[in-house]
Amino acid sequence: MTGRVLIIDDDDEFLMMIRLLLSINSFDVDTANSGEEGLKKLDNSNYDLLLLDVMMPQMSGFEVLKKIRSDEKFIDLPVIMLTAKSEKEDVLEGISLGANDYITKPFETEILIAKMKGLIKLKQLQEELKQKNIILETLAITDGLTGAYNHRYFYKRLTEEFERARRYGTSLSLIMIDIDFFKKINDKYGHLIGDAVLADLAKLLRQNIRKHDVFARYGGEEFAIILPHTNYEGAKHEAERLRKAVENNKFAHVEKEGEVTISLGCVSYPDASAEKPEDLVRFADSALYTAKNSGRNNVKFYKIQ
Numbered sequence: 001m002t003g004r005v006l007i008i009d010d011d012d013e014f015l016m017m018i019r020l021l022l023s024i025n026s027f028d029v030d031t032a033n034s035g036e037e038g039l040k041k042l043d044n045s046n047y048d049l050l051l052l053d054v055m056m057p058q059m060s061g062f063e064v065l066k067k068i069r070s071d072e073k074f075i076d077l078p079v080i081m082l083t084a085k086s087e088k089e090d091v092l093e094g095i096s097l098g099a100n101d102y103i104t105k106p107f108e109t110e111i112l113i114a115k116m117k118g119l120i121k122l123k124q125l126q127e128e129l130k131q132k133n134i135i136l137e138t139l140a141i142t143d144g145l146t147g148a149y150n151h152r153y154f155y156k157r158l159t160e161e162f163e164r165a166r167r168y169g170t171s172l173s174l175i176m177i178d179i180d181f182f183k184k185i186n187d188k189y190g191h192l193i194g195d196a197v198l199a200d201l202a203k204l205l206r207q208n209i210r211k212h213d214v215f216a217r218y219g220g221e222e223f224a225i226i227l228p229h230t231n232y233e234g235a236k237h238e239a240e241r242l243r244k245a246v247e248n249n250k251f252a253h254v255e256k257e258g259e260v261t262i263s264l265g266c267v268s269y270p271d272a273s274a275e276k277p278e279d280l281v282r283f284a285d286s287a288l289y290t291a292k293n294s295g296r297n298n299v300k301f302y303k304i305q
């Protein structure tokens, strides 16, 4: 099929003729003989293109077009206006209302079909471009190895959440995580296994955080979790849960359970009086340092040790 087309025209004879013509040219054709009926069909089905008559009783083609273009769903639907008169004003009005092209009745079949195919192709390319952009946007904020958010996105979100917490007086927590003795894992198993452990750990942590928490790879073997609307109690609960989940997990590439553990440094705002988002990172880092110096595989809070 070349594309699925809806034709809205009040002239039933014309509809029969053009349905036949387009079907022969391998279009999948649907018709409506009023604007109201056409809008209903648009709502209930998917079309690649709309052929729209201008002059119709009750609802004119321009009115139909206005309705379509004000609806988010149909913003990209290609529309060709069919006008019986070649008056310049009609054409201009149609284009200014968002028609992609127009054709004057009586028309040359080849020209109509060429215009239709061109617009349908353009729509397909736009769809593909949209999909590619979504992929690119995701790649730009994601760490390749672990699938966690990257360092840049982490700071963007931390800044936003910090501003929000400060403005509305809500709480905000941050957890910094470091793998204990990661160098030993790399030395013992090699860097490829080290990478696999990082990826597995990221997956495990992500499975254990709450929906609205922001999980990022801060750098090397360090991860960070932003916990919006979460106070000390909530953050402590989550940090402990993560610590236990890692301790009790048998990682695929290492010999035994408990060989991979993490230390966690946490801070909660406004308990800790931060002036800027970077302060939270500094405070959580300092708590992480304390956790490391207290035997590792544990959770420490900034100022609330």
Ligand SMILES: [Mg+2]
Residues within 6 Å of the ligand: 009, 010, 011, 053, 054, 055, 056
């Ligand atoms: Mg008409």
